Every structure is written in C-alpha cells, then in structure tokens.
Amino acid sequence: MRGFHVHATHTDYLLIAEGAMFLGMRDLRKGSPTAGMVDTLTITAEEPFAVTLPTGIGHGFCFVQPSMHIYAVSHYWDMADEFACRFDDPEIGIDWPVASPLLSPRDDAAGTLAEMIAAYEARIAELNR
Numbered sequence: 787m788r789g790f791h792v793h794a795t796h797t798d799y800l801l802i803a804e805g806a807m808f809l810g811m812r813d814l815r816k817g818s819p820t821a822g823m824v825d826t827l828t829i830t831a832e833e834p835f836a837v838t839l840p841t842g843i844g845h846g847f848c849f850v851q852p853s854m855h856i857y858a859v860s861h862y863w864d865m866a867d868e869f870a871c872r873f874d875d876p877e878i879g880i881d882w883p884v885a886s887p888l889l890s891p892r893d894d895a896a897g898t899l900a901e902m903i904a905a906y907e908a909r910i911a912e913l914n915r
Contacts, residue, residue, distance in 0.1 A: 787884065789873045789893030790846035792902065794909040796867055797860040798839040805853025806830040810873075810880035814903055815842035824879040844902070846873045848884055866909070871902035 792814050800809065809827045813820045828850075829837065839845050849855075861867075870893060873882060877899040896902070 787848035787873060787882075787887035787889055787893070788846055789870055789889055789896055790844055790875070790878055790880075790899075790902075791868060791870045792844040792906050793841055793867050793869070794906060794913060795841060795861060795864070797841060798845070799856075799858040799860075800829070800837045800839070800847070801856040802829045802831050802834060803854045803856055804831045805849060805851045805855075807847050807849055807853060807855060808883050809837060809845065809847045810878070810882060811839065812844040812878055812880070813842065814844045814906060816907070818842070826880060842906075844871075844878070844899075846880070846882075848882065848887055850883055869902045869906045869909070870896040871899045872896050875899045 790810070800807070807829045809829060811826070812824045813822060815821055827837065829835065873893065875898050
C-alpha cells in the first residue's frame with residue numbers, strides 16, 4: 787500500500803497497466819467547493835483509465851491483487867512537497883479494503899491527518915509569500 791499523501795506543488799497521474807488498484811482521495815483544499823469530500827475508485831487494467839490528482843487532493847492507494855502501475859508527476863519529485871499521514875487515521879474517512887497492509891517505513895511512521903494538513907498548509911503559505 788502507498789500510504790495517504792498530499793502535494794503542494796505537483797500533480798500526480800496514475801494508470802493501471804496490469805491488475806487493479808483501490809484509490810482513496812480526500813479534498814484538502816481550503817475554499818474548494820468540494821473541500822473535505824472523500825471519494826474512492828477501483829481502477830483495473832481490464833477497464834483502464836487515467837486519474838489526475840491535482841495539488842491539495844490527499845490520496846492513497848493499495849493493490850488488491852498483483853499489479854503494475856504507471857505513476858507520473860508534473861514536476862521533479864521534491865521531499866519538501868511530500869506530506870503524509872497514517873492511511874488508517876479515521877479522520878480521513880476512507881474505508882480501505884485492507885486492514886494490515888505492507889507499508890514503507892516512512893508511511894508506517896506517518897502522523898495524523900491533522901498534522902499532515904498543518905504541514906501542507908504551512909507549505910502553501912510559504913509558497914504564497
């Protein structure tokens with residue numbers, strides 16, 4: 787599983803080439819007409835489509851079967867643009883299809899949604915100075 791993340795400066799593009807992915811999203815953009823809304827998608831290679839995740843859309847994904855995905859970004863990856871929280875923080879509001887997924891050490895050690903939002907908003911304020 788790729789834990790729950792948000793970016794301030796780059797857009798993500800996702801496509802499944804083989805298998806299937808469960809994608810969970812939450813709009814974290816202040817002032818957005820969809821702020822706070824949650825949505826999920828299951829993307830399969832059998833019925834492929836690409837997903838664009840703009841800045842401010844928190845997202846996490848897990849693979850419910852062996853899969854291959856294409857993951858592109860609009861800008862060169864920058865650690866200062868990577869904010870994460872625990873995928874299972876109940877405040878996210880996503881019912882994930884797995885209870886105990888394999889996580890990277892960074893995703894496993896991530897904090898709360900509130901902490902992630904605070905760091906993301908501080909980065910947005912810094913960029914707008």
